[in-house]
Amino acid sequence: MSTSSHDKKDSLRTASHDAHAPAPLLTAGAVEPTPAVAAAVDADQARQLALLAHLSPDERRAAEKALVRRVDLRLMPLLILAYITNYLDRNAMASARLGGMQTDLNLDNAQWATGISILFVGYILLQIPSSNLMLWLGRPRLYMGLAIIVWGGISTATAAADSYSHLLVIRIFLGVVEAAFFPGALLILSKWYTKTELSTRTAILYSGSIISNALAGLIAAGILGGMDNVGGIAGWKWLFILEGVATILIGVLCLVFLPEFPHNSPFLSETETAIAVQRIAEDSGRRDIAGEDGETPLSGFYAAMKDPVVHLLAVCLTFCVLSVSFNAFFPSIVGTLGYSRIVTLLCTAPIWAFAWLVVFFNARHADKTGERFLHISIPMLVGIAGFIIASVTTNLGARFFALFIMASSYGGFVVILPWISNSVPHPPYKRATAIAYVNCISQVGNIAGSYVWDSRWAPSYWQSNTICASSALVSIATALVLRQVLQRRNRALAQLQGLEHGAAEDGKHGEKLKLAQANFRYLV
Structure with missing residues (x-):
């Protein structure tokens, strides 16, 4: 890079300091951007910093607070609605089973379990390519909106299944298209929110899943109880038709109103765009625009695969997912309380x-304190207590109480999700790969979980509860190891804090030095 370019970088550092924003950081292992790209990046950042230079610290904080509130109101409702329909479509089979779907299709228990788990084949294989493609296109509004519309149509087609083979084909394609949503949604959140905002927003997003679990029983009770044989169509078929149509409508809303990324969302003013980009740069130690530093999807993939933190996160989330595998069978588990079909659905x-x-x-407190491990392990330990209670008694009151605290163990699961972005904050393609990879590997827990809650083990399900409790312990142990690794990395950053810029630039600590000087630290 030329001397004038270095002078320009120095002036930008000064401007950045005055505007409370750090200088852009190169990424270890990234390809050096071409002079034209570097000049464009410098010009763009200089323009954005100039827009912010006139703001006082109080004005900047007020403007940032207003921006976050505006993004919350535009982004979060759409993602929640999409997630509600995502889980309603994916888990409709649990309610449809009570409506006679398994009997109508002449499926044995093994075939039923395979029909549930086969969805995760496409879901696993397509997550990494899908997340990187969305990041490369830079248009999450179009990409996500179209994906939601298509999976809504596929879910509706489940009503037309009349054999085991038809069901498998539909579920495979449903998994392929749904692969775009959850890792894509986590990536979108990581682009808009800082690490001390991310757990709360992830919890709000995940409320879509929990709300869908609550609504699923109510919706299924209404449809199975009131629409069975309407028009000569079985109630469980109406369930897939109506939920699929609702999904398509939500997809249309996302296609029109979902924000793009911070640097290219047309609903923001120039000043709001500058604030949105710079606040993430300050939080992670570098600008968060894919490809600016020469990184590619392939280099991001290799960087993620070489980072042991990514694999620890994958193990942690996989066993956590297995521990909460009761999700897909919840109506059947609640059915062990002895109530009628409709009351059972309402009890969920x-x-x-x-x-x-x-x-x-739990997530809100995790963001407030910046702590992750305890906010993961404590809810999961409470969940383990629920599994133990449910294993040793079928007493109505005790079993009902156990179901409550089993479900609350999701508090730990939801904090693991933002820990991915917290632990792999940059560069963008590496983070996109890490989010998708961790979520992708964790689906092994869902596949295994499809066979954990075998109806032959009812009503105590002590075998199932034991497996889930053991999986939760493995997840907690892995989280503890991950915490130690991140603490060691934070100590290394602290040791480099006082070094002069460039002192280790051409050594192995070059990138760590830049992060240390940007006051970046991992959350543990």
């Missing part, structure tokens, strides 16, 4: 409503 609602409160306040 208050359990998930309580779980949502636990998830939200």
